[in-house]
Amino acid sequence: MFLYEQEAQMGDDRQDLIEILQMRFGVLPEELEEHLYQLSEFETLQRLILVAANVPTLRVFMEELQEGNHPFKLVGERFNPLREIGDRNEE
Numbered sequence: 870m871f872l873y874e875q876e877a878q879m880g881d882d883r884q885d886l887i888e889i890l891q892m893r894f895g896v897l898p899e900e901l902e903e904h905l906y907q908l909s910e911f912e913t914l915q916r917l918i919l920v921a922a923n924v925p926t927l928r929v930f931m932e933e934l935q936e937g938n939h940p941f942k943l944v945g946e947r948f949n950p951l952r953e954i955g956d957r958n959e960e
Contacts, residue, residue, distance in 0.1 A: 875911075882914040886921055893950075894927040901931070923948040 887905055890897055908914055920933045925946075 879909070879911060879914065882911070882918065883908060886914060886918050889918065889921040890927070890930065893921065894930075897927075901934075904934070920948070923950050925950055 883905055887897065887902060890901075905917075908917070917930075917934065921930055924930045924933065
């Protein structure tokens, strides 16, 4: 893959990540969007796309954002996208 193709793919992945977060959590803090546009590692973006699709709250996403690109598994209630709904139904 050529460098310009990689850069285009990274741009697409950044935009996908932001759109997933907006669909799930609404308007994002400007600082968060700026931070996401600065990401430059393909693996990190791929991990964060999976995280964004599975975390129950934006707060949990922000915590995972600080983790970098360490090996990970999306297991447990921390990555249950329906946890917040279940919590509200129990009230």
